[in-house]
Each structure stands twice: as C-alpha cells, then as structure tokens.
Amino acid sequence: MDIVTIKDVAKYAGVGVGTVSRVINNAGSVGEKTRKKVLEAMEALNYSRNNMAFRLRKNETRIIALLVPVINHPFFANLAYYVEDEASKFGYSVILVSSQQKVDKETEIITKIKHREVDGAVFVTHYMHKEEELYDCPIVSIDRTFGEKIPYVTSDNYDATRNAINYMIEHGAKRVGFIGSKPLVDSEVLERERAYLDVMAEHGMNPRLVNEIIQHGEETVVVADFMEKYADVDGVFVSGYSLSQVFYEEAIRLGKKIPDDLQIVSYDGIFKQWGISNITSVEQPVEEIARQVVRLLIKKIHNEETCTRTVLKTKFVLGTTTK
Amino acid sequence: MDIVTIKDVAKYAGVGVGTVSRVINNAGSVGEKTRKKVLEAMEALNYSRNNMAFRLRKNETRIIALLVPVINHPFFANLAYYVEDEASKFGYSVILVSSQQKVDKETEIITKIKHREVDGAVFVTHYMHKEEELYDCPIVSIDRTFGEKIPYVTSDNYDATRNAINYMIEHGAKRVGFIGSKPLVDSEVLERERAYLDVMAEHGMNPRLVNEIIQHGEETVVVADFMEKYADVDGVFVSGYSLSQVFYEEAIRLGKKIPDDLQIVSYDGIFKQWGISNITSVEQPVEEIARQVVRLLIKKIHNEETCTRTVLKTKFVLGTTTK
DNA sequence: CTGAAAGCGCTTACAG
DNA sequence: CTGAAAGCGCTTACAG
Numbered sequence: 001m002d003i004v005t006i007k008d009v010a011k012y013a014g015v016g017v018g019t020v021s022r023v024i025n026n027a028g029s030v031g032e033k034t035r036k037k038v039l040e041a042m043e044a045l046n047y048s049r050n051n052m053a054f055r056l057r058k059n060e061t062r063i064i065a066l067l068v069p070v071i072n073h074p075f076f077a078n079l080a081y082y083v084e085d086e087a088s089k090f091g092y093s094v095i096l097v098s099s100q101q102k103v104d105k106e107t108e109i110i111t112k113i114k115h116r117e118v119d120g121a122v123f124v125t126h127y128m129h130k131e132e133e134l135y136d137c138p139i140v141s142i143d144r145t146f147g148e149k150i151p152y153v154t155s156d157n158y159d160a161t162r163n164a165i166n167y168m169i170e171h172g173a174k175r176v177g178f179i180g181s182k183p184l185v186d187s188e189v190l191e192r193e194r195a196y197l198d199v200m201a202e203h204g205m206n207p208r209l210v211n212e213i214i215q216h217g218e219e220t221v222v223v224a225d226f227m228e229k230y231a232d233v234d235g236v237f238v239s240g241y242s243l244s245q246v247f248y249e250e251a252i253r254l255g256k257k258i259p260d261d262l263q264i265v266s267y268d269g270i271f272k273q274w275g276i277s278n279i280t281s282v283e284q285p286v287e288e289i290a291r292q293v294v295r296l297l298i299k300k301i302h303n304e305e306t307c308t309r310t311v312l313k314t315k316f317v318l319g320t321t322t323k
Numbered sequence: 324m325d326i327v328t329i330k331d332v333a334k335y336a337g338v339g340v341g342t343v344s345r346v347i348n349n350a351g352s353v354g355e356k357t358r359k360k361v362l363e364a365m366e367a368l369n370y371s372r373n374n375m376a377f378r379l380r381k382n383e384t385r386i387i388a389l390l391v392p393v394i395n396h397p398f399f400a401n402l403a404y405y406v407e408d409e410a411s412k413f414g415y416s417v418i419l420v421s422s423q424q425k426v427d428k429e430t431e432i433i434t435k436i437k438h439r440e441v442d443g444a445v446f447v448t449h450y451m452h453k454e455e456e457l458y459d460c461p462i463v464s465i466d467r468t469f470g471e472k473i474p475y476v477t478s479d480n481y482d483a484t485r486n487a488i489n490y491m492i493e494h495g496a497k498r499v500g501f502i503g504s505k506p507l508v509d510s511e512v513l514e515r516e517r518a519y520l521d522v523m524a525e526h527g528m529n530p531r532l533v534n535e536i537i538q539h540g541e542e543t544v545v546v547a548d549f550m551e552k553y554a555d556v557d558g559v560f561v562s563g564y565s566l567s568q569v570f571y572e573e574a575i576r577l578g579k580k581i582p583d584d585l586q587i588v589s590y591d592g593i594f595k596q597w598g599i600s601n602i603t604s605v606e607q608p609v610e611e612i613a614r615q616v617v618r619l620l621i622k623k624i625h626n627e628e629t630c631t632r633t634v635l636k637t638k639f640v641l642g643t644t645t646k
Numbered sequence: 647c648t649g650a651a652a653g654c655g656c657t658t659a660c661a662g
Numbered sequence: 663c664t665g666a667a668a669g670c671g672c673t674t675a676c677a678g
Contacts (some may be wrong), residue, residue, distance in 0.1 A: 053672035072404040084420065095419070098404055324653095340666090
C-alpha cells in the first residue's frame with residue numbers, strides 16, 4: 001500500500017501533473033474527456049491529496065490554536081465546543097492548548113505561529129506577560145486587552161456587575177462584598193471591580209473587597225480569608241471561573257442560610273447542563289463569544305480589517321442564591 | 324518583514340543550506356566555527372523553521388485528532404485535558420473534533436488521516452459504522468472494540484458494575500434497576516448490562532432494565548419512561564455520560580427520598596471539581612485512560628507493537644445517594 | 647486546453 | 663567537515 005501521488009495519477013491517466021492538479025482544484029479549464037480520464041485514474045488509484053504539500057505551497061495551515069487556562073472547566077469546554085464548531089465551518093481545525101497558567105505554554109503558541117504550525121490563535125489567558133513579537137501575529141483575545149492591534153471580544157462587564165449588585169441591594173442586602181480572581185494583565189474583567197466600587201459609593205456603602213491574583217488551588221484559602229475578614233456580609237458578588245463554586249460551598253459549610261443570611265451572584269461559570277448548583281449568575285454568551293472570536297481571527301489571518309473591541313450582552317439568570 | 328528561510332541564513336553565514344540544516348537539527352557533524360557562524364546568522368535574521376516544510380519532508384504531521392461526542396461534557400473535557408498534556412510530552416499537538424454523534428464528523432477524521440493532516444486519532448465514539456478503510460489507519464479507541472487491529476483502553480466495566488449493584492443490595496435494595504445509554508457498536512460498555520443481569524440472576528431478582536440508544540436531548544424522556552415503568556425500584560444503576568444527572572434530578576422531582584427510598588449509583592460523569600451533585604459512582608481513571616491511549620496511539624503511528632486491550636481499574640466512590 | 651518546469655522550505659544521501 | 667543536488671507532493675505561471 002504505497003502512497004499514491006499526483007504523479008501516479010498523471011501517469012495512469014496519461015496526462016501531466018498540472019492537469020491533474022487543475023481537475024482536483026477545479027481551477028483553470030480542462031477538457032471534458034481529460035477531466036473524466038483523470039477522475040477515473042484518481043478513483044482507480046484511490047488518490048487523496050497530501051495536504052501537507054498543499055499547505056506548504058499555499059503557505060497556510062488551516063489550523064488555529066485555542067489557548068485556555070484549562071480545558072476541563074465548564075466555561076472553557078463550552079468555549080472550545082463552539083470555537084471548533086465555528087472554525088470547522090470555515091475549513092479550519094483547532095488545536096487545543098491548556099496553558100495551566102504557565103508562561104511557557106503561552107509562548108509556545110507564539111512559536112507555533114512563527115513556525116507555521118498554526119495560522120493564528122485565540123488567547124483566553126490572563127497571565128502571560130506582554131511580548132512585542134506578539135503584536136505581529138494573528139491573535140484575538142477574550143476579555144484581555146493588548147492595545148489597538150489585537151482585537152478582542154468581551155461582555156458588558158461593567159453594566160452587568162452594576163445590575164447584579166443593585167439587584168442584591170434592592171432585595172435587602174446591606175453589606176455587599178466582592179471577591180474576585182484578579183487578572184495579571186489589562187483585562188475588561190477589571191471593570192467588574194470598578195462597577196462594584198461605583199455602586200458602593202453611590203449607596204454610601206463600605207466596600208468589602210478582595211480582588212487578587214489567585215493561583216490554581218488557592219481558591220479555598222482566599223475564600224476562607226474573605227469570609228473571616230468580612231464575616232458580616234449579606235450579599236457577595238463573585239468574579240472568576242473557579243471561584244463561585246468554592247465560595248458557595250464554603251458559605252454552606254459556615255452555616256450561612258442562603259439566600260436569607262447571604263445572597264450570592266456569580267459572574268461566569270454556572271452551567272445548568274452540568275448540574276452545577278443553582279447560583280444566581282451573570283451568564284456570558286459563550287456561544288456567541290466563540291463564534292465572534294473565530295470570525296475575527298480568520299479576518300485577521302487574511303489581513304482584513306477588524307474592529308478592536310466587540311462587546312456582547314450577558315444575561316442575568318436568577319438561581320436560588322438570591323432573594 | 325519577509326519570511327526568512329534556510330537559504331537566507333545560509334547566504335548570510337556564507338555556507339550551504341545543508342550545513343544550516345545540520346546545525347538546526349544537530350545532525351551530522353559540523354565544525355565549531357561554522358556552527359557559530361550559522362547560529363549567529365539565525366539570530367541576526369530571527370530565523371524560525373517552517374515546520375510545514377519540515378513535516379512534508381519527514382512525512383509526519385505531529386498532530387493527532389481527538390474525536391469525542393461533545394467536548395463540553397465533564398468526562399470528555401477531562402479526557403481532552405490529559406490527552407493534550409500527554410501528547411505534548413511527545414511533541415504532538417492535538418486537534419479537537421466534537422462528533423456530535425454525526426457520522427460525517429467521524430468519517431472526516433479518516434479523511435484527515437488520509438490527507439495527512441493528522442498522524443492518527445483517538446476515537447471516543449459509539450456511533451460510527453465500521454468502515455474497512457479504518458483498519459489501516461493509526462487509530463486507538465476508548466471502550467469501543469473494533470477487532471484485533473485497533474487497540475483500545477477501557478475500564479473494568481463488568482467487575483465494577485457487579486460491585487456497585489451488590490453494594491446497593493447489601494445496603495437493602497430489593498428491586499434494583501438498570502438504566503443505560505446503549506452504544507450502537509461493539510463496546511465494553513455492554514459488559515455493564517451483562518454484569519447487572521448476572522447479579523440479578525444470582526439473587527433471583529427480576530431485572531428492571533432499560534438500555535437503549537439515546538439521542539442527545541432525549542435523556543429526560545427515557546428517564547421518565549423508566550421511572551413510570553419501574554416505579555417500585557429502590558436502587559438504580561445508571562450508565563452513560565449525560566444520564567446520571569438527569570436521572571438524579573428526575574428522581575428528586577418525583578419526590579423520591581434519596582437514598583432512603585431510592586439508591587443511585589452512576590458509572591461515569593460525576594466530577595467533584597465541578598460541584599456536580601454528589602452521586603455515588605464508579606469513577607473512571609480518566610487521567611490514566613488518556614495517557615495510555617496517547618501512548619498507544621503514538622506506538623501505532625510508529626508501527627510498533629501494541630496490545631489490543633488495556634483495562635484500567637475504576638474506583639467506587641461513595642456519595643450521598645447510597646446508604 | 648494542456649505539458650514541462652520552477653518553486654514552496656526543508657532534509658539527506660552523495661561526493662569531495 | 664561541507665556544498666551542490668535531488669526530492670518530499672503539491673501549485674502555478676509560462677508557453678504552446
């Protein structure tokens with residue numbers, strides 16, 4: 001079972017390789033009977049095009065990379081699902097990289113672009129240091145801002161957070177706290193803290209705020225500290241992918257009555273389909289985010305114009321953790 | 324910013340392209356000062372190897388495909404996480420394909436192998452029809468059996484199911500049922516039903532069994548039917564990725580006291596880390612499955628010997644749904 | 647409409 | 663130790 005090339009087909013059909021190429025690609029014009037001969041030859045030889053060669057010639061890999069902190073988390077897994085779905089519509093495959101918050105995994109993607117292993121990448125990561133060279137690569141991001149040259153899509157962090165906090169206040173919360181996993185880098189996620197502080201100021205309330213860089217695995221400690229420091233909170237806004245579930249469980253463990261003693265609203269990460277406990281939350285339009293980001297990236301790859309910032313609307317979804 | 328090739332480096336360093344290639348790959352021997360010149364040239368020109376060309380030459384893509392029914396499900400997302408981690412240790416990237424139970428997505432992978440877009444694939448799918456051509460491809464599978472030529476890894480389905488059911492019986496269950504999402508194809512998952520029937524026979528109990536092919540989205544209906552048909556069950560073994568959560572919720576909805584009226588054990592799909600409700604379950608060693616499957620695939624790709632069947636041990640994890 | 651040739655960016659015998 | 667050449671499997675002007 002040797003590998004059959006365009007040459008074999010050409011010989012079998014008694015034509016030149018160029019002609020074979022033309023019928024494969026429906027490019028140029030080729031006579032009807034020649035075309036038929038070639039098609040028969042392809043059939044007889046069970047030919048299939050070697051796309052490594054094709055791509056080298058065309059200088060495109062038709063692959064994009066998706067860089068997420070971890071894939072085995074509901075938000076990112078959902079994102080990956082729709083990214084793959086959208087990319088495949090445009091003939092792109094997607095390779096997966098879990099950064100695990102390690103910088104080397106992140107620079108690895110840049111390397112893959114430079115080495116022509118992928119055409120571009122979508123970055124969902126809040127940890128990598130900026131690198132100049134990054135700006136020349138076809139990259140799009142979610143939430144994170146890199147300056148004018150890298151388009152990103154985000155959700156209406158500020159407004160959604162305001163609404164969520166006001167909701168708790170309208171439903172009786174007097175001492176509202178904010179606990180968040182703070183990105184290391186410029187990110188629209190920071191708008192959530194700003195929104196919180198603004199609302200607190202408007203109501204003349206004292207902020208009860210912990211927003212810090214949390215390493216994977218440290219969530220429990222941070223939550224425990226928060227609950228000790230602000231034992232009197234009766235409403236908490238939780239920001240960050242792995243934080244809400246931890247927070248919810250810790251609150252239960254401390255014997256808080258939810259929502260009577262304590263209301264909770266979370267940004268991100270509550271996915272009914274996975275049966276995760278029913279926390280009231282600001283739900284991101286993950287499907288739409290995924291599709292937009294892919295389309296932006298493909299435009300970027302083809303050097304088309306893109307707008308830098310795309311903002312999508314979240315949905316406030318009531319669960320059982322608010323009044 | 325033109326693309327810089329090995330030729331440019333060679334010219335800059337005043338050597339032949341072969342020499343440049345040799346220093347890049349540390350292959351052959353090259354004089355110390357020549358090497359230095361070349362390295363300097365690479366540095367000066369900011370050269371990085373075009374891996375499309377490299378791979379065409381070597382006839383390897385260093386990419387494997389992971390085909391799962393859907394990526395946005397805890398089990399598969401975890402699998403993907405470890406598959407990517409293991410693959411990257413061997414220098415492989417992994418592209419992701421969610422079959423969504425569609426046959427065309429599945430044959431697409433075969434196409435990708437034939438077109439040299441990937442070197443091989445891991446199949447986690449229970450729906451595709453057998454195709455002869457598949458047997459010549461570097462493919463490994465999870466649970467599913469394709470005959471001698473395709474290696475697969477699975478867990479101890481039979482024993483684990485026996486243990487789980489016996490556990491419920493030992494803890495008072497008298498009318499034990501089995502509800503499962505049945506694979507369309509030859510799969511070790513079928514051992515679970517066999518184990519169940521064996522245990523029922525040994526205890527002289529009447530089987531209460533529904534094991535059928537369930538389309539995505541139909542879980543609720545099937546569960547409702549089961550509960551109507553076997554309203555008297557006081558212990559149920561649930562088999563199938565998306566079924567356990569649905570089953571649990573339906574039982575609650577019907578007002579069953581768990582575990583007093585009804586004990587539940589599930590195979591697959593309960594992941595504490597995602598806060599999914601605490602169902603007693605047979606936990607698959609997903610990390611180990613992933614790593615084994617990748618290693619098997621890479622052996623397959625390199626035409627090394629592999630054993631056809633690898634069985635890994637599950638863990639019986641007590642939750643709150645059994646006595 | 648079609649064939650022969652050059653070239654995509656690399657590696658690898660083959661001479662020297 | 664090193665350069666020139668052939669070749670991986672394709673596409674694409676270029677002639678005819």
